[in-house]
Amino acid sequence: MSAQPLDSSEHRSGALLDHLARRMRLRSESVLAPLGLRPRHLVALTVLRDSGGSSQQALASTLEMDSTNIVGLLNDLEAEQLIERRRSPEDRRRHVVELTQDGAKRLNEAECALAGAEDEVLGALAPSERETLYELLRRAASATHVICGEALRADVDNC
Incomplete structure (x- = not known):
């Protein structure tokens, strides 16, 4: 079965x-760079x-990163003294990760810089x-898993 052409008014x-995502990503990267941050750093700091x-381990799960990559990310942030890692007093095998005062300050600076970038793009x-x-994108993003599953089934049906 062949795909139907779209109505030109659609x-x-x-x-x-x-x-817009590319423009936002480029602007975000350019305002984060002087702060010594990359987008993945910002996400980790925000979660913390x-x-x-x-x-x-919980941070790796939240960020959907494997243990090797989370260690590298945390090493970057710890080298800048933006986070602190220490052994859990309850379970010495676990590491607890917390935002430092410098990390909170840098995160605030980054969020202000990103607000300016968003003002430019939008x-x-x-x-x-x-x-x-924002509300439309949030709603669309929350339904993505349903939509993706439906799209996969539709693609199979249309083949």
């Missing part, structure tokens, strides 16, 4: 989302701030439009 968002600390939208966009 709008598709994929290319636009990809374009929001959780109040974490075991190294500058054509009014604040209410940005809020609507």
Whole structure:
């Protein structure tokens, strides 16, 4: 069965989302670089701030990283004194990871820089439009697992 051509009046968002994501990623990387951070560093620092600390294993699970990669990420952050790793007093085999004061300060600086980058990328939208966009993207992202499964089944049916 062949794919049906799209109605030319039907709008598709994929290319636009990809374009905006690339622009946002490039701007984000450029404002994080002077702070000595990469996006993955920022995500880890945010998780640690929001959780109040974490075991190294739980952090790896949250970030969906394997143990080798999480160690490298934490080594980067620890070298900059943005996090502190120590043995768990309850279980000496576990490491507890916490954000330091310097880490909290750097994270705040990064979030301010990223807000400016987002203002540049989404500058054509009014604040209410940005809020609507955020809510729509959040809702779409929360349904992604359902949509992906349905798309896979549809692809199989259409072959």
